[in-house]
Amino acid sequence: MKTIKIAIQKSGRLNEKSVELLKNCGLNFENYKSSLISKVTNFPLEILFLRDDDIPEYVQDGIADLGIVGENVIAETKVSTHTLQKLGFGKCTLKIAVKKDELISDIAELENKTIATSYPIILQDYLDKNNIKANIRTISGSVEIGPGLGLSDAICDIVSTGATLKSNGLVPFADVLSSEAVLITKNTNESSHLIEELLQRIQSVLRAKNTKYVVLNTHQGNLEKIVDLLPGVKSPTIVPLHEPGWLAVHSVIQESDFWPKINSLRKAGAEGIVVMPIEKIIL
Numbered sequence: 001m002k003t004i005k006i007a008i009q010k011s012g013r014l015n016e017k018s019v020e021l022l023k024n025c026g027l028n029f030e031n032y033k034s035s036l037i038s039k040v041t042n043f044p045l046e047i048l049f050l051r052d053d054d055i056p057e058y059v060q061d062g063i064a065d066l067g068i069v070g071e072n073v074i075a076e077t078k079v080s081t082h083t084l085q086k087l088g089f090g091k092c093t094l095k096i097a098v099k100k101d102e103l104i105s106d107i108a109e110l111e112n113k114t115i116a117t118s119y120p121i122i123l124q125d126y127l128d129k130n131n132i133k134a135n136i137r138t139i140s141g142s143v144e145i146g147p148g149l150g151l152s153d154a155i156c157d158i159v160s161t162g163a164t165l166k167s168n169g170l171v172p173f174a175d176v177l178s179s180e181a182v183l184i185t186k187n188t189n190e191s192s193h194l195i196e197e198l199l200q201r202i203q204s205v206l207r208a209k210n211t212k213y214v215v216l217n218t219h220q221g222n223l224e225k226i227v228d229l230l231p232g233v234k235s236p237t238i239v240p241l242h243e244p245g246w247l248a249v250h251s252v253i254q255e256s257d258f259w260p261k262i263n264s265l266r267k268a269g270a271e272g273i274v275v276m277p278i279e280k281i282i283l
């Protein structure tokens, strides 16, 4: 039987969430130890544990059928792959930052300045688009240390909480690229049913993650108002309570709508509202 391969990060920012996503898809496998390849025991899939920089090329060349990697890495490696699904983790922004006492507020002021980065290709594209000539100094890590050591006038690096910039006395002033982890495949029109099946499992896990299951009780007279607030996947399930005239309404709600809707539901006559996590939603 055919087996497909997925490449994920061996260790680092995306490893844990990538493993968790695959486990939530019902896949059983040993997590990476010394072996850099792991066989899934209940699906024809092998997991390759790689440095993230190598993942786009492995997928482009067909060595791995799928990969999980940050959009920033794909942009930097300039390979051609197809994004099947944004995964909602590893969210960060590539930003340009300067020392906080440096009075740069416009990107035109970067002209002839030196910018340290681990993302020279993305940065060069950005500078070209903005007609700026600057010197790019490529370093492989700890970029934020650059301006403090006099190595560069500015930096271009990944920012998430902003804590690393802050602790190095830097302030961001331009966003270059937003990124999150994505599921990629080879850039071709062909797909296999195994890729499709795994994609469907991943999508059902992601859908469930942003959605909650709600059960509430209400008097029959309030039902229409409540159903308007809780449309559900198709429509809510209504179950009679033992108490005459009372009903239980079962539905799903988007996590982001949760608090505003709970308040509106109470005003509309909902009582005993129970909210539960959902594991998967298969459409």
Ligand SMILES: Nc1ncnc2c1ncn2[C@@H]1O[C@H](COP(=O)(O)OP(=O)(O)OP(=O)(O)O)[C@@H](O)[C@H]1O
Residues within 6 Å of the ligand: 009, 010, 011, 012, 013, 014, 050, 051, 052, 053, 069, 070, 071, 072, 073, 090, 091, 092, 158, 159, 160, 161, 179, 180, 181
């Ligand atoms: N602070 C952060 N918050 C959220 N996501 C991040 C953050 N830093 C990096 N990322 C995302 O996670 C990816 C992996 O980051 P990590 O720091 O583990 O990379 P790395 O050191 O290059 O790892 P590797 O050893 O695999 O080459 C980045 O390419 C980016 O997409």
Ligand SMILES: O=P(O)(O)OC[C@H]1O[C@H](OP(=O)(O)OP(=O)(O)O)[C@H](O)[C@@H]1O
Residues within 6 Å of the ligand: 013, 141, 142, 144, 157, 158, 159, 160, 161, 162, 163, 164, 165
């Ligand atoms: O805005 P923050 O939340 O502080 O995150 C930003 C930092 O995270 C990343 O480094 P990481 O900690 O992954 O270490 P690395 O340089 O070894 O990759 C990135 O290179 C920044 O330095």
Ligand SMILES: [Mg+2]
Residues within 6 Å of the ligand: 051, 052, 053
């Ligand atoms: Mg890397």
